[in-house]
Amino acid sequence: MRSFSEAMHAFRRAPLLSVLGIVTIAFSLFAVGLFGLVAVNIKDTLASVEDRVEIRAFIAEGTPAEATGAAIGDIGSFPEVARVGYVSQEDALNRARSELGEFRDVFDAGFLPASIEVRLKPGFRSPERVKAVAARIATYQFIDDVRYGQEWVEKLARIRNIAGIAGIALGLAFATVAVIIIGTTIRMAVLARSREISIMRLVGATDGFIRRPFLIEGFVKGILGGGAALLLTWLASVLIDRYIVKANFFSMELAVAGVLAGAVIGLLGSGVSVGRHLRRV
Amino acid sequence: MIRFTDVTKEYLRTGIALTDVNLHVGKGEFVFLTGPSGSGKSTILKLIYMEELPTAGEVRVSGLSTTALRRGDVAKLRRKLGIVFQDFRLLEDRTIEANVAFALEVTGAPRANIPTRVSRLLTQVGLASKATAYPRELSGGEQQRVAIARALVNEPYVLIADEPTGNLDDRATRGIFQLLREINASGTAVVMATHNLELIRRSDYRTIEINRGAIVFDSGESKSAVPEEVV
Numbered sequence: 001m002r003s004f005s006e007a008m009h010a011f012r013r014a015p016l017l018s019v020l021g022i023v024t025i026a027f028s029l030f031a032v033g034l035f036g037l038v039a040v041n042i043k044d045t046l047a048s049v050e051d052r053v054e055i056r057a058f059i060a061e062g063t064p065a066e067a068t069g070a071a072i073g074d075i076g077s078f079p080e081v082a083r084v085g086y087v088s089q090e091d092a093l094n095r096a097r098s099e100l101g102e103f104r105d106v107f108d109a110g111f112l113p114a115s116i117e118v119r120l121k122p123g124f125r126s127p128e129r130v131k132a133v134a135a136r137i138a139t140y141q142f143i144d145d146v147r148y149g150q151e152w153v154e155k156l157a158r159i160r161n162i163a164g165i166a167g168i169a170l171g172l173a174f175a176t177v178a179v180i181i182i183g184t185t186i187r188m189a190v191l192a193r194s195r196e197i198s199i200m201r202l203v204g205a206t207d208g209f210i211r212r213p214f215l216i217e218g219f220v221k222g223i224l225g226g227g228a229a230l231l232l233t234w235l236a237s238v239l240i241d242r243y244i245v246k247a248n249f250f251s252m253e254l255a256v257a258g259v260l261a262g263a264v265i266g267l268l269g270s271g272v273s274v275g276r277h278l279r280r281v
Numbered sequence: 282m283i284r285f286t287d288v289t290k291e292y293l294r295t296g297i298a299l300t301d302v303n304l305h306v307g308k309g310e311f312v313f314l315t316g317p318s319g320s321g322k323s324t325i326l327k328l329i330y331m332e333e334l335p336t337a338g339e340v341r342v343s344g345l346s347t348t349a350l351r352r353g354d355v356a357k358l359r360r361k362l363g364i365v366f367q368d369f370r371l372l373e374d375r376t377i378e379a380n381v382a383f384a385l386e387v388t389g390a391p392r393a394n395i396p397t398r399v400s401r402l403l404t405q406v407g408l409a410s411k412a413t414a415y416p417r418e419l420s421g422g423e424q425q426r427v428a429i430a431r432a433l434v435n436e437p438y439v440l441i442a443d444e445p446t447g448n449l450d451d452r453a454t455r456g457i458f459q460l461l462r463e464i465n466a467s468g469t470a471v472v473m474a475t476h477n478l479e480l481i482r483r484s485d486y487r488t489i490e491i492n493r494g495a496i497v498f499d500s501g502e503s504k505s506a507v508p509e510e511v512v
Contacts, residue, residue, distance in 0.1 A: 013374050199370050202330070203431065204360035205387035206353055 006213035007220065010193070017189055018221070024185040025225025026232065028178035029262050033233030035174045036250065036258070037240075039167045044248050046160050053125045053156070055118040055134050055148040063114075063142040071140050072116060080124035080133050085117045113144065127154045179265055182225075186218055186269040190277050197277060207278050214270045222266020226259035233258075282308050282438060282470060283329055288338035290324050290494075298324040299494040301338070306472060308438065311465045313481050314474040316491035322474040325491065326443050329472065330362050331355045343438055360388050363432025363440040363469075367447035369424040371416040377427050378403065378412040384431045402430040406460060422453025429460060433469070440464060442473040446480070454480070 011018045059068060068086060076084045087095070092112035120133065130148050138146045190197075200210050234249060241247040250258065285304040291297045299321045306312050314322045327333040328340045331347065340347045345358050371380050381399045390398075403409045406426040408419075416424050425445055432440055442461065446454040458480055465471045475481070481488055490498035 195370075196372055199372060200383075200387055201356070202359060202364050202370070203384040203387050204356050204358075204435070206356040209387055209389075 003209075003212035004216055007216035010189075010213065010217050011220075014189075014192060017192060018217075021185045021189055021221050022225045022228065025182050025221055025262060025266065026228035028181045029226055029229030029258065030232045032171075032174045032178050033229050033258060034236060035170060036254070037233055037237055037247065039163075039171065040250060040254070041247050042163050042167070046156070046163065047122075049156060050122070050125050050160075053120060053130060053148070053153055055120070055130065055137060055146060057116040057118070057134075057137045057140075057143045058113045058145045058147075059115060060142045060144045061113065067142055068114075068116070071142075075116065075118060075137060078133060078136070080120050080129060082119045082121040084119075087115045087117055089114045116143075125153070127157050179269070182222075182265050183269045183273065186221070186266065187273045189217070190214060190270070190273040194277060197274075201278075210278065211271065211274050214274045215267055218266035218268075218270025219263050220266070222263035222269075223259060225266070226262020229262065230255055230259055282306060282343060283472070284339075284341045285325075285328070286339045286341070288328065288335045288340055290321075290328065290333060291336045297494055299328075299335075302494075302496055304489070304496065304499075306439075306470060309465070309468050309470050311462070311471045311484075311486040312473070313486055313488040314472065314491060315476065315478070315481060315488060316497075318476075320491040321494040322491055323443055324494075326441050326472065326474055329439070329441055330359060330364055360435050361438050363429075363435070363437040365425070365428050365432050365440065365442040365445045367444040369416070369421075369428045369448075371424060371427055371431075373416055376413050376415055377408060377419070380416070380427055381431045381434050384434045388435060398434060399430075402434050403427075405433070406430045420453065421449050422456055425449065425453070425457050426460065429457070429464070433464065437469060439470040439472060442471065442475075444474055444476065446475065446477055 072084050072086055075081060089112055092115065096112060116137070118133065118137065120130065124130075124133075127150070130153050131150070134146045134148050137143060197210055237247050237249045249255075283304070283306040285302050288299055288302040288304075289297070290299040302321075302325070304325070314325060316322055324333065328335060328347075329342055331340070331342070331345075331350070334340075334347050334350075342358060343361050345354055372383065375383065378396075378399050381402055382395050385395050385398060400409065400412070403412055406429055408423060408426055408430070411419060411423065416427065419427065425448075429440075429445075440461070445461070446457050449457060454477065461471050461473065462484075488498070488500045489496055
């Protein structure tokens, strides 16, 4: 309780330094938040594009319906397959008519072949997996051709890998910079009170007693800075969504984790700064 | 109560500060430490309150030895000592009573007892009427009285004073010295480093002179010292 009132006393006594500390934490985490926003949206977009990865197996004309049905049942039991469907010649034509204008005048339903449409489960959409499933489907005698946009799938996988690596590297860099800036801010707050710390030691305060108010102060600053950063990031996402491009915001868990990360950085930063200071005085 | 045995102190940057110092201060003694600047007076005081540890030899204060220190021992020792400096070292953003109470709070004293003890101490040093003032509103002499009140609030065995009158005019110096004498008369030992030869001459307290890190003169234990076995 006393530690808490000491921590609050520090806020009251140096409001400018405290606010400056919170603002610094807020903007450092805001930069991380903006990056996170970009990363989350790229990930969501890639996931939705990946969702469209499909294998299409064209069925030879005159194939008996029982054979096709058996194959569909068979393919549906593959562990990689999310769903499998049959597209008749008529369905194919209707789809072409609605999607592609130049097919509007084509009246012959036999113009396009019937096909089996296969969607894969998430985690099974790498080029190798898609290729393997396509090859297995191609082994049916009545399958004329199997297509899955090999080049497109490979490009997508490459983009995802690059985005993943860049995301981790940039994320680490942003987080490191944020930790350094926040650490420096907290160190300033500790140094501003070095006289008080030395007096506390002179009158017999234990290290734990001296440290506690600083830890509380760092934790509170971290929570407030983290909360402000979350608010700024949310505002940014609303503006981006409204004026630039459709953007998703963090999930609730991620948002809470972000604020907690601020609190932990504040707590650890204070602990380390005071610890170093206590060893020196 | 305070015993230095063959104490040598060497600082990494400035070299040897004390060489082979042997010293004993008994309960209730009043001891002046004197000598030129840089002679080692402050180092002796720092060794007493264990801000510094000896490079060789042993310092023993109130049963605690520098050769067998454990974590937290120094904090406990300082609660039994009162320390006063030339520059007062008060917390500028707290009132006089808060400054004195602070020394009690850090020891975890029951909150209910704090106001009474603070008020008693401020009365003792003659500042009861200024309890709610801030340090900057007080004269140097008054600030030093606050520092003394803070040093006494935990009822220490020894009051360590490092040039307590160094920043004060004659009148304030006399006032502070009189206060220290009263404190000593009530049984608290006082170890006071000073340049002020006038103070030393005016009293018959034990005087230890330091020069270049060694004791060059010791007038012997004061008559006012209480027998050691009481400790």
